[in-house]
Amino acid sequence: MKIVSIVGKKNTGKTSLTVKVIEELTKRGYNVASIKHSHHSIEMDKENTDTWKHKQAGANLVVGVGSTTFFNARKEHDLNRILYLLKHFDDFDFVIIEGYKSYNYPKIITSPNVRDEYTIKEVDSFTIDDKGVSELADLIEQRGHDIVDTLFANNCGFNNGEVIASEIRNGNLSVDDLDNVKSYLSIDGKVVGLNRFVSDYIKQSLVGVINTLNLEEYDVSEIGKIEVVIPNENTPKNPIDAECTILINDENLEINAFTRNIVSNSIKGMINAIKTEDNVKLIDIEIKDITGKKLENAHISLKTNGHDVEINEFTQGILKETIFAVVSSLKIDSEINKINVTVGE
Numbered sequence: 001m002k003i004v005s006i007v008g009k010k011n012t013g014k015t016s017l018t019v020k021v022i023e024e025l026t027k028r029g030y031n032v033a034s035i036k037h038s039h040h041s042i043e044m045d046k047e048n049t050d051t052w053k054h055k056q057a058g059a060n061l062v063v064g065v066g067s068t069t070f071f072n073a074r075k076e077h078d079l080n081r082i083l084y085l086l087k088h089f090d091d092f093d094f095v096i097i098e099g100y101k102s103y104n105y106p107k108i109i110t111s112p113n114v115r116d117e118y119t120i121k122e123v124d125s126f127t128i129d130d131k132g133v134s135e136l137a138d139l140i141e142q143r144g145h146d147i148v149d150t151l152f153a154n155n156c157g158f159n160n161g162e163v164i165a166s167e168i169r170n171g172n173l174s175v176d177d178l179d180n181v182k183s184y185l186s187i188d189g190k191v192v193g194l195n196r197f198v199s200d201y202i203k204q205s206l207v208g209v210i211n212t213l214n215l216e217e218y219d220v221s222e223i224g225k226i227e228v229v230i231p232n233e234n235t236p237k238n239p240i241d242a243e244c245t246i247l248i249n250d251e252n253l254e255i256n257a258f259t260r261n262i263v264s265n266s267i268k269g270m271i272n273a274i275k276t277e278d279n280v281k282l283i284d285i286e287i288k289d290i291t292g293k294k295l296e297n298a299h300i301s302l303k304t305n306g307h308d309v310e311i312n313e314f315t316q317g318i319l320k321e322t323i324f325a326v327v328s329s330l331k332i333d334s335e336i337n338k339i340n341v342t343v344g345e
Helices: 014-027 050-056 079-089 130-143 161-169 196-210 257-274 313-328
Strands: 002-007 032-036 061-065 069-073 094-098 107-109 119-122 185-187 190-192 243-248 282-288 299-304 339-344
Touching: 002 014, 002 130, 014 032, 014 094, 014 130, 032 079, 050 061, 079 094, 079 190, 119 130, 196 257, 196 313, 243 257, 257 282, 257 313, 257 339, 282 313, 299 313, 313 339
Parallel strands: 002 094, 002 107, 032 094, 107 119
Antiparallel strands: 061 069, 185 190, 243 339, 282 299, 282 339
16 A cells, blocks of 8 residues: 655645546556545534434444445544554555645645655646646655555665655655565554564464364355454553474474564463463473374374363364464475474563
8 A cells, every 4th residue: 555645735736636646546547545634624424414413412433324435533533543444444555645744654745835855746736737647646656655664674774664665755665675564453543563574473373363263154265354353451561571492393493582572472372362271381382293284184282381281173273273374474494294382481
């Protein structure tokens, strides 16, 4: 998803330029979303309609569904929150924003007095012709980028989203050069950046669990886009500091501290969910007889604090699929036949 905003002072043709850009991108076959920001109240509903009455009665969010669908929220939401939610609605190629001049997205300006470091082009919206609009769309294709905190690229230092965004705006880096992030995360309405490893890890873990479910009962024939919401109030704020050892085919797998913490936190979280013991300090898991990527005939054993733990077939499936997916995200070159994971404080 590439994001660009069109900003300028009042009566400088922002809306007419926004419309022209949307039309051109749509003509090119792109799936386009738009966001309009105003300092004035925007009413999406007419007075005395049923949905208007719902809002007047006190509803903080009213959804109207008919030949179209609209959302009318009482609260003004943060732009990044809105952009994140757009990812749930559809696979948009571009989001064209009219306004929001204080945000850090590539900007096309319609008046010189709003120019800043995020400006990629100044345009006279009243005189621009079809060729100019086409060239502007070309620029948007090249310089637009996703939510800043989701941008990662190994060749841009310590994966700094602001630095990467600046490189894209200046034409020194292409979106195609970025890490292929496969999952996105928001916590309490704040977008959290995930690099390629963490993104792959979360995706593989979730898909592993979902593969154990009987999805056909829910009319799901294949797994496409996955959306997860976790109302979470009881998780400790501090991450688990634990040692973690992984053996693949009886050979130790070297992992750095960052990866070790992710794996150990995930394994501890899964085992705590099974509620084996009140205070689990040591976890030993072995999965053997893995054939290719098929786990149906693989055997799994689990010990906590040195004691064998009986787990049912469904739980076995979840653990096998999830741990195999987690290990696969570590980019193992050889075929995996046996996995041993030990997590301890």
